[in-house]
Amino acid sequence: MPDAPPAVAVRNLTFGYGPEVVLEGVNLDIQPRDFLAIIGPNGGGKTTLLKVMLGLLRPWSGEVIYNLPSGHDPRGRLGYVPQFSTFDRDFPLRVSDMVLMGRLGNGGLLRPWSRQDRNAAGGAIERLGLAGVARAHVAEISGGQLQRVLIARALVSEPEILFLDEPTASIDAESRATLGELLEDLNRSIPVVVVTHDVTSIAAMVQRIACINRRLFYHGGPELSLEVMEEVYGCPVELVTHGVPHRVLHQH
Amino acid sequence: MPTFFEALSYEFLRNALIAGVLASVLCGVIGTFVVVKKLAFISDGISHAAFGGMGICFFLGIDPLLGAIPVALVCALALGAVDRETIRSYDALIGVLWSVGMAVGVVFVYKTPGYAPNLMTYLFGNILLVSRHDVAAILVLATSVLAIVALFFKGIVAVAFDEVFARVRGVRVRLLMSLLLAMIALSVVILIQVVGIILVVALLTIPSVISLMLWRDLRSVLLGSVLIGVGITLGGLVLSFYFDLPSGPAIILLGALLLVGVYGRKKIPRYRLKASM
Numbered sequence: 302m303p304d305a306p307p308a309v310a311v312r313n314l315t316f317g318y319g320p321e322v323v324l325e326g327v328n329l330d331i332q333p334r335d336f337l338a339i340i341g342p343n344g345g346g347k348t349t350l351l352k353v354m355l356g357l358l359r360p361w362s363g364e365v366i367y368n369l370p371s372g373h374d375p376r377g378r379l380g381y382v383p384q385f386s387t388f389d390r391d392f393p394l395r396v397s398d399m400v401l402m403g404r405l406g407n408g409g410l411l412r413p414w415s416r417q418d419r420n421a422a423g424g425a426i427e428r429l430g431l432a433g434v435a436r437a438h439v440a441e442i443s444g445g446q447l448q449r450v451l452i453a454r455a456l457v458s459e460p461e462i463l464f465l466d467e468p469t470a471s472i473d474a475e476s477r478a479t480l481g482e483l484l485e486d487l488n489r490s491i492p493v494v495v496v497t498h499d500v501t502s503i504a505a506m507v508q509r510i511a512c513i514n515r516r517l518f519y520h521g522g523p524e525l526s527l528e529v530m531e532e533v534y535g536c537p538v539e540l541v542t543h544g545v546p547h548r549v550l551h552q553h
Numbered sequence: 554m555p556t557f558f559e560a561l562s563y564e565f566l567r568n569a570l571i572a573g574v575l576a577s578v579l580c581g582v583i584g585t586f587v588v589v590k591k592l593a594f595i596s597d598g599i600s601h602a603a604f605g606g607m608g609i610c611f612f613l614g615i616d617p618l619l620g621a622i623p624v625a626l627v628c629a630l631a632l633g634a635v636d637r638e639t640i641r642s643y644d645a646l647i648g649v650l651w652s653v654g655m656a657v658g659v660v661f662v663y664k665t666p667g668y669a670p671n672l673m674t675y676l677f678g679n680i681l682l683v684s685r686h687d688v689a690a691i692l693v694l695a696t697s698v699l700a701i702v703a704l705f706f707k708g709i710v711a712v713a714f715d716e717v718f719a720r721v722r723g724v725r726v727r728l729l730m731s732l733l734l735a736m737i738a739l740s741v742v743i744l745i746q747v748v749g750i751i752l753v754v755a756l757l758t759i760p761s762v763i764s765l766m767l768w769r770d771l772r773s774v775l776l777g778s779v780l781i782g783v784g785i786t787l788g789g790l791v792l793s794f795y796f797d798l799p800s801g802p803a804i805i806l807l808g809a810l811l812l813v814g815v816y817g818r819k820k821i822p823r824y825r826l827k828a829s830m
Contacts, residue, residue, distance in 0.1 A: 355721050356720070356721070357717060357720060357721065376723035377722055377723035379721055379722075381718060381721040381722075383715075383717060383718060387715055387716075387717045387718065388714055388715035388717075388718070389589070389714070391589075392589055392713070392714050392771075393589070393765060393768065393769050393770055393771045393773075393774045394714060394770075394771055395770055398771070399714075402710075402711050402714070402715070402718070402719075402722075403722070405707070405708070405711050405719060405722040405723075405724050406722035406723040406724060410705070410707060410708045410724065410725075411704055411705065411707075412707075413706075413707065414707065438769040438770065440769065441769075454718070458722060
């Protein structure tokens with residue numbers, strides 16, 4: 302879609318922690334129907350880039366411009382599936398209550414959850430095959446189930462773009478299949494951005510890849526050249542080899 | 554010696570009971586957030602800092618509550634607003650606030666002309682000294698805190714559970730966090746009247762810790778900690794009546810006993826099971 306303006310335009314973005322520069326001069330467009338995989342070595346800044354796009358970190362310079370169907374203000378319009386570590390699993394909360402929290406920002410903060418909120422949560426729980434554990438507590442479910450809960454929570458907000466941080470990191474085969482179908486389905490209506498070091502698990506859907514290692518080294522189709530990969534990782538990389546932490550499919 | 558129920562004809566004991574029950578209800582709700590959000594040290598810091606405000610009020614000869622409330626609120630909001638990266642050691646900051654508050658309080662009490670109030674009463678509380686005026690103040694404060702928490706419940710839970718996600722969803726996390734800290738500050742001031750500065754953190758955390766061991770659903774945990782709080786407060790009062798014990802410590806020790814008991818009950822059967830396998 303060359304004519305439509307990008308859903309997200311990252312412009313000349315620089316960010317760092319303390320004196321250390323983590324991202325430098327990053328420019329990136331995400332199209333309205335993109336399925337983008339952000340890859341790169343650990344510590345290369347991929348999660349940081351995601352957090353800047355989510356508005357969780359303020360860039361040193363540059364900007365992130367949103368152009369979503371509802372307008373330029375991304376507040377409450379972004380879907381986010383974090384890695385596990387952002388919350389305390391011992392928190393006394395049922396699966397259904399956690400999914401319901403995805404509705405934050407869809408209505409007034411002072412209003413109690415509405416029937417509409419509960420229906421949306423129920424639908425997402427059903428869609429992700431979580432009906433059996435809806436009454437269970439967050440601490441009692443498996444890693445794969447929790448991953449699906451996180452996705453359900455992101456979906457109930459009816460986001461206009463979905464960001465996922467390492468969604469396949471600790472997930473079982475069944476959940477992985479569900480996740481694949483689901484993302485493909487979602488991608489029919491909204492852009493999907495996945496930060497991952499394991500592109501193989503979602504390779505069939507990926508339309509574009511962004512390689513981040515402080516700078517944006519490559520942005521384009523999923524057929525990466527060895528030279529680009531070596532430049533990003535700073536060392537020779539084997540493509541499509543098992544046991545290598547960063548696997549990229551050459552062809553699919 | 555009259556029984557506890559006969560003694561209820563005395564106004565001071567009735568006041569103590571009402572104040573105790575109100576404080577316990579508040580503890581159950583606010584304490585649960587303190588425990589799950591790991592704010593116990595902050596709460597303790599606020600309660601000690603509040604003494605600074607109380608000391609100034611002694612000196613001026615006005616109601617110590619009038620000094621404790623603003624000081625507790627300012628400390629809570631300051632702790633919420635301070636940039637953790639710049640301050641380097643947030644932990645130490647709370648400790649400093651704690652000591653400075655106490656130092657200010659002691660200096661002003663020392664300089665108060667004439668009758669110096671008994672420091673022990675404020676450090677360890679004496680619920681039997683709660684006046685009708687105090688009960689009214691506690692009622693107003695406790696009701697306001699509970700009403701505000703109920704009003705912002707959805708957001709407070711979201712921020713307590715997952716700040717990052719709440720922020721992405723456009724929730725005003727800093728504002729809600731400050732609100733929660735302010736409510737903790739007001740609760741602390743109320744609790745000082747009941748169990749004293751040093752024991753506040755215990756009454757705030759013991760019922761919720763017990764409740765969290767027993768239940769895993771937020772509503773059950775909240776209700777459970779309210780009931781446990783009321784139980785140990787009333788129980789502690791009865792104990793202090795019959796055995797002539799200071800009321801605050803009696804309440805806390807009864808709570809601690811219950812905590813150990815529930816922990817043991819939860820832990821021991823599991824070990825037996827493991828041993829038999």
